[in-house]
Amino acid sequence: VDTARAARGPMAVTVDEEARTRVRHIYTVSAPVAGKVLRISRPDGHDGTSLHVGDAVVEGRTTVAVMQPVPPSLLDVRSRAELEAALVAANAVVTLAEAEIHRIDAAVSFARTELARAEGLARSNTIPARDLEKARFDLETIEAQLATAKAQLEVRRREQAVVSARLLESSGTDASTNQGCCVKISAPESGRVLRIVQEDEAVVQAGAPLVQIGDPRDLEIVADFLSTEAVQIRAGAAVTIDGWGGPVLRG
Known part of the structure; x- marks a missing residue:
């Protein structure tokens, strides 16, 4: 039988958990x-932006990713034929609008001549004042038609440019050499790269996660306990x- 002396002492109630x-x-x-996001983690010695897990970044100064526009999709035979036909039609509409401007411009010149002659006849009281007002009205009306025709021509030219742009194919030029083509994403906070979510070059949607950044010196301890x-x-x-x-820590 083991015996021991009973004594009063401190007692600690603990809740232990990993x-x-x-x-x-x-x-x-x-x-x-x-x-298209370019490859974020490149081999050492490779030109361009390169980040690896553990690299330090500075808020607003370190570029963590570079994005380029998505290349235009390829056109099948039917789609290309439709666009080419639409471009021919757009060219014809532009030509028609230019011819209309030439016609109205000639009418404006004639109306100005008629107005000048009417003003001369009106000074000698050869024609009534009503005819002079009619000549002025005709000139103003035709000038308004000319302005409308010029605006219509500009609209048709823009429509022509839209169809032409849709027919453009990729020129094969490396977009990374054009500094105006890319979007550079800077670090939102100073710290270190914790994780590279999208390491390889790929086409991503808006809002897709690319890199995670944090300060490894600012840590917290998390433990899961039962409700009781x-x-x-x-x-x-x-x-x-x-x-x-390491040594036991108390706090």
Whole structure:
């Protein structure tokens, strides 16, 4: 039989659970627009933007990703034939609008001549004032028609340009050499690269996650407790951290 002396002493009630650490604030960099994102993690010595997990980034200064416009889709035989026919029709409409402007311009010149002659006859009281007013009205009407025709011509030319643009094919030029073609995405916060979500070059939609950034020095400890255990924990209670590979931490 083992015996021991009973004595009063301190007693601690603890709730023990395995925990994990995580970065307190994680910033996910997403694609602002739909397009082709270039490869983010490139081999060492490769030209262009390159990031790897653990690299330091500076807010607003470090480029974390570069995006390019999506190349136009290929046209099948039927679609190309339809667009080519639409372009021919657009060219014909532009030619028709230009001819209409020439016709109205000639009418304006004639109306101005008629007005000048009517003004001369009116000064000698050869024609009544009504005929002079009629000549002025005719000139103003035809000038308004000329302005309308010029506006219509501009509309037809824009429609022609739209069809021509749809027929354009990729020129094969490397878009990365054109600094005006790309969207550079900067780091939203200083820290380090925690994860590269989209490492390879690919076409992504707007809002697709690309890179995660955070400060590994700003950590928090997370543990999952049962409900019966969680209700026993009060804010400000003492915490002991051990078994993490270092000395026991208390806080």
